[in-house]
Amino acid sequence: MTRTFRTSMTALHTWCGLMLGWLLYAIFITGTASYYRPEITQWMQPELRPHRAEPAVLMDRALNEIRRQAPDATTIYVRFPNDRDAGLHLNWQTPDGARVVRVVDAETARIEARDSRGGEFFYRFHFQLQLPYPWGRYIASLAAAFMLVALFTGIVAHRQFFKDFFTFRPAKPGTRSWLDVHNLSGVIALPFYFMIAYSAQVIFVDLLTPWARLATEPPVVEAAAQPVTPPDSGAAAAAATGAPGENTPAVDTGSPGIPPLPVEAMMKAYHDRHGNRMLGSLYATGLGTERGTVTIMPWADGKIPYEPRNALVFSAQDGTLQGAPPGAPGLFTKIHDTFYGLHIARFAGPFLRGLFFFLGLLGSVLVGTGLVMWTIKRRKRHESRRGAGKADPGYWLVERLNVATLVGFPVALAAMLWANRLLPYDLPHRGDREVHVVFTVWALCFVHACLRPARRAWVEQLGCAAMLFTLLPFLDVLTTTGFERRLGFNLVLVMLGGACAWGALHLAARRSSTRVPARDPARDAGDSLPSPRETAP
């Protein structure tokens, strides 16, 4: 065969898809869920009730509670509640290196939520893959880079999609309808995919290419201290300074009984700059030393660019504002902030957020259908070879991994929500156990997929997912109060369950209707034989 541009690109498309498809799928699913991170947390920590309070009141409440529990904390991180997130997140670290994470209600700061990662698990898995720093970020970024390649080569490989755009043949057997779904989900949201894949890397720009920084480092070693950058849950810090955020133990060594933070002075400066704007987070480090700083971030203001530069940095000793007020950002800073903001979509209101969620789901469908097509395209050859006694382990593995990831991963996530309600309330390391449930169930799904015939495995796991998702709202009603606060989330769970049920029934029906003819080799071959148009170059 002559190697043309298009055949090379098609081969590359297939190769990238197969190498990174499963990983991308898991990243897409958790990333899509992360658009509703606070809502997931709300569901998983139903003890927390929404409460509105002035910024200064919340600040006092949070810091007093940390002081009451750990007067010698040298590093403090507080995330304040907002319209969507009811919890007051208190994290601190003591000189002996112990890290404590508490999520309490905003009204009293005393009612503690059950130990659960909540939406944080989805968010963290999305870019850290539950791996030690920084490997998860590297692998996720590599997946993003290859997603760009897959998108470009996909356009070349499926260039007929402009013609096929209005073609959807759900009733047509074989590859055709899968291809239609693949193309359709690809075309509809193409700009979104490019934006997501590119911005994913832009967020970790310094982690991925520190070489620009290293090459432009002035030859004389700088003696000045690096300014402290506020971590927005770790991600921004890593992006801005290359600091690992949450995963690094702080190196501060302070003495016990550290003087209280100069709240009044800080809040006055905050009020001067941001008025009554909701608080985002507070990050205090090096407390008890002369270099201790406090960084206060306001809550996002509905603008697209994500601007860590809105942060105010204070001296922890006397509350004096440090650093010059930020000047107007340059062009590339603006581009960076805009990509960052677009990726995390904190600016989005309910409608836009729903749209992003839908586009994320479409992305999962795009990756999923691509993976399924790989097996369908090869099924005929595989069956004939198996008939001749030559099994193809590669095909077998792809088929199993498809079931275990495309359906097994959502099953595992649903199982986590079940564990959240069913595990004993005061089980030690409860939050960690929930995460263990995800990986245990995922592994079980893989084992199940290996033991069952492929079609049965699809139907059974889809059925399992349908049951798990659909029954979750009932479990919610039975085990906790305040169902009405989580109505939307429960509705989405039922819809996801419904989609899985539809898939299971659809597959089961097709199976029973083709069972008899499937024994007829001629008919079987005709099923997966490409139409004449498909074989045209």
Added chain:
Amino acid sequence: MKSAFPARSPFRSLPRFDVAVRILTAVVGGYILASLASAAVALTFPGPRAEALLAGGMCAFVVYPATVVWSFLPASALRACMGVTALCALLAIGVLVLRSTL
């Protein structure tokens, strides 16, 4: 897409060595080229350093996928590898020269 799939995939007709060289060129060569490009852009950028770093980094994220695509284009894998290597060498020299003028 259809014609290039299963039985007659171009990968199937190529020796394993060829594919391995392309993958190595794409994944590793691509990263080296992208890094050098980011450094070169940052060193030549007329403006504040913070801006230069972002410009370099964001440029690298275009260079990397482009290099991956490039690695799979030429008829011979070795030619792809040599092309990427030559460009890397050129950029490396450029970066070293620019760096010495800092």
